Amino acid sequence: MNPRLSALRISLLYLVLATVWMLASDHWLQMAIADPAQTLRWMTAKKYLFVAGSAMLLFVLLHRQFRHQQATISSLSDREKRLSRALNVVEDGIWDWDLRTHRVYYSPGYASLIGLPGDRLSDDFLLWENRLHPEDHDTALAAYQDHIDGLSEQLDCVYRIRHGDGSYRWVHARGRVERDVDGTALRMTGVSRDITRQRSNEDHLRQAAAVFEATQEGLLVTDSRGVIVHTNPSFSRITGYDARDVLGLQPSILKSGRQDAAFYRRMWETLQNEDVWSGEIWNRRKSGEVYPQWQHIRAVRNDQGELTHYVAVFSDLSSLKRSQHELDFLAHHDPLTALPNRLLLRERIEQALARAEREQGGGALLVIDLDHFKHINDSLGHSTGDLLIKAVAERLQGCLDERCSLARLGGDEFAVILESPQQQHASSLAQRLLETMNAPFMVNGQTIYMSVSLGVSLFPEDARNVDHLMQHADAALFQAKASGRSLYAFYTPELTARARSHVQVEAALRHALDNDELRIYFQPVHDLASGRMVGVESLVRWQHPQRGLVPPCDFIPVAEECGLITALDAWMLDQACRQMRSWLDAGIDLDYIAVNVSSRLFSRGGLEQRVALALEQAGLEPHHLELEITESAVMQNFDQALELLCQLRLLGVHLAIDDFGTGYSSLMRLKRMPVHKLKIDQGFVAGLPDESEDAAIACAVIGLGQSMGLQVVAEGVERPDQAAFLLTHACDFGQGYWYGAPQPADVLLPKLPRHRA
Template sequence: MSVSARDALRMAALYVVLSMLWLVVAGRVLDHLFDGSVAMAVGSHLSSLIWVLASAVLIFITRARLLSFIGLGTRRRKQDSERLRMAEAVFDTTLEGVLVTDRTGLIVHVNRAFMRITGYQQDEVLGQRPSKFKSGHHGPEFYRQIYTSLAQTGEWSGEIWNRRKRGEIYPQWQTIRAIRDDQGEVSHYVAVFSDISAIKHSEQELAYLAHHDPLTGLPNRLLFNDRVEQALGTAQSHKRGCALLLMDLDHFQSINDGLGHTLGDQLLKRVAERLSHWLGAGVTLARLGGDEFGVLLERCPHVGEAASLARDVIEHMKEPFSFEGHRLFISVSIGISLFPSDALTGEQLLRNADSALFKAKANGRADYALYTEELTAHAQHRVETAGELRRALEQNELRVYFQPVHDLTSGVMVGVESLVRWEHPERGLVPPGDFIPIAERTGLIGEIDLWVLRQACSQMMRWQAQGRSLAFVAVNISSRLFSQRGLYLEVAQVLAETGMNPALLEVEVTESAVMDDPEVSLEQLHRLRELGLRLAIDDFGTGYSSLLRLKRLPVQKLKIDQGFVAGLPDDDDDIAIVRVIIALARSMGMQVHAEGIEQAEQADFLLQQGCQLGQGYRFGRPMPADALKWG
């Protein structure tokens, strides 16, 4: 019998008992109050009426309470039903997989996400145990920890590897919770999990990128250093040698500046592919940054093997790279350091290879150089000089010297060339050859060039204020600064700050800087020419000029390199070259300016051939502004 039926029966019995009590009590009261039969009849009717009214009120109250209780129960059942529907909707639509087991561990329910993630359908897993999905990735101790946590805290969370229906093992982040009934006993277990394969893949990609170059896919400097240290450890234990080759692409910056970084990146990828394919297995190739590559030979018994490899790489890289309609030629310079003869640690091996690389570049590039003890001293000297040079710029230790430029016909000084000198507080006047190459390597040369330009223009304004007239002041611009597209803006700013007439400024650019990338150079020179200044090609004859390109350049002057002047007027080769340069310049309407004139015979010969201007020790050495002689 249900609870509601028992309650109804109790209510009926209570009503019968109350009715009988009412009849007994009412009869005795009427017998006591009334003696006549008529009065008794009236009293009896009155008693019945009162009981009927009382019963009606009691039934009304009971009915009202019953209806209220039924309504409340209906509303609660409706709310419970809505909550169940919402829970079921969440259960089925959540992106996390959900698995429910009974207290014995048999699966009683799974949601749609479970079926999507695992590949199993509901009828394939109901009544089964979760061990069906084990991957074999974890040992018994792992599962014992899960059971222990559930027993002690009722919950476990962590990473677990399971197997999909098609056999693939994949990682999950899973939370298992014990569900208890009203008596506190475990009735079910609910497992909620997410497929974290994508996260794991991202972690692997990040780990890969942390140790590999994203452009070429080669090991980066971090991984290369680690492999060098491991290789040295193995080599030391097996008493064998190793070699480290440091490679740098020659004039790669001109490709970036002229053709763009996108094409430069494509070239780096082609270089990496060619080297990887050619070097093959057993050799570690890495991109250390920019256009610098490292090669590690873990088994190199003698220096001849490393040198032979370097020569082969240099020859192999001379073959052109053809892609995207371009046919590019590039060379490499290589520095070699050996273990254990040159270094005993990876850091020292890299440092020594870098010193050798610097030597290879100084020797003319497209070459290799072996490390020697002498290079260590040179490397240390370069580092110290670079630091001191930065300090020299900050503390105004640099000086601008001026070398007179004379008209060969009249012998009058018509201009000066500005040359930088370094007045070291301890070493005295440092020769340009000792710090200019270091300034170029460290990138300080551009800052130095602009400083010289500003000083030269300011000095020219002071000379004009003193009434001393010169046709021009010449300033050399390095190839590094010339390759910067914003150079004309820098020059314009200096002219504006000093107030100098642009027509009095002559900018000299070396032939090699112009011919490295003629199209970019043409644009750069036109922008400079638009400022109203004069342009000159310095060291003409030492590069590989294209006459077709040369005639397109907005240049007013060619400067004959002093190397061709030194043999005049006796050396037949120098005579022939100088005559050709002068004839070429005159045919293009350019002025000719010869450097390095030390003897009167040289000046006379140049004048006879049609050279207009000259400079050199014959007319005066470079000197401070106040030491110039005004005729």
């Protein structure tokens, strides 16, 4: 009802009634009263009566209106208080956005939602927009605009908004637009709810569900009565049962029968008392296969502590059990031959020693090493070498009886434990093993001849514990190899002393390298025709602080065996280049300085870079350096050696083949090598001129060198008749004690030739 219209109607009604009253009452009084004076009095009374009646009527109307208004105001006040209390209680944020003015009302709950005090809340729309997460800004505004444009029935969107503490909270906003009769959007009212915790819980639930479905462990959920209500895919993969096969059934369908009733009784007692049980259990797959699994069962209770479910997580231990067996086998056996390895051998030796002590018996440990096996690997490849190792293992195994146990120690080394009190049994077994290796092996269509060397240590005579027994067998093996290979040798105390000396020399030699105890001696090389000194050969010596000057034969073999020879060679190369540079700067007239290169350094790789670096650091021209390489080192891997020799030749250094005639090179290969000199081994020079064989070899080497355009150097010239013979047969150079013993640089200096002024 329109208040203005109602007031107008009442006023008009009152006007009409008042007019009718005045006209009608005046006419009635004139008709009823004849006396004019009396009529005038009544007309005056009528006026006052009309005013009183009007006042009474106005009072009644106003009273009713004020009472109604008061009741309405009171009702609105109550409703406003209730709404205010409701808004204060509700954690959701309520907002009312005036789309015409872009002013927004935010409830106290909204202030709490975004973490702002009430005095910082404004009615500006930007208060909300500026707090939107950058990644959600455009999406949220688009959702609001779509609803304003009528593209969506209501606003329903999720976004992140910055909280007062600086973090972002997830908010779920819902709202609806109010429009006028023309459809124009006037305002939008809605509610926003903080769903950060809910979203986090949902994320956790999704993750848990993903884990449940994707985990490799089987999962089984039952209700409180033990009825299966859920399984995951891994349950089906492990057990073979589909979910529809087991839902509604008891987990007892998986029992294998390997555990008795007492086992399950203890399991349920633990579950009831502790709400959790873990252990290994044997179950049966759908196929009937019995398998081990590790199972973890947990009771699930609600907030009131009432049991609701059981959750079982289990993993198949079949592969683990197999892996454990395989690892145990690999830990005690050689993977190539499947023979016992060093670890299992030690256990069996300990058992044999214990039996020998308990039964007053004895036995022997035989250590077997393949002779020159490295040549097989280098020439035919490691795959062929592995096949040969397997063939050797099979042949050795065929020679043994029940008293013996064969093991592979690694590489090309085997061992046999023989339990027999008779020493001759050990020697006969060793001889049998040597003989059985005489027959050739057929590997990859190739015929390979292989021999072995054996070291034998007896127990309890030689040792009463594993370590000593194996050390003594190794010492005996070393003696067998040193005696010519394809032999066997028994342990003697002298072998141990020699081995200890070897270790001591190795340690002292390492100390010598670190403490500058090595020295270089130089032996002159003379031109046989002119007698002029043309060069020197560098030789290493060891100046021991207690033992004095140690001869090379006492430490060079040790250095070669332990790998120190490479460091010695590198040190010699650097020192020789510096010494030659120093002599040249002092006016010494020498053509070259020679340095021996060991077979280990030659085959190691990177020699050309090492030589170039030594020359560069010393400032020495390459033609003043001569590298002496043994014939055997070149022939170990000829193609690789030829490539290295070419690289060294391009570098500009001179090359000499040392100990020529002691190796097994062919003339076809020799002519391809880019070398400058051949050095006749001193073993062939020692018999000159009387020994016809030495003379023939020396003449042949000299003739070969001349025909190939190579210079020839004879080593070990100690007498004038040797020098004369070599000169007569056109040998170019001589080196030996006849011309001078190896000497330190300061001693040799006065004898060195100098440039003429």
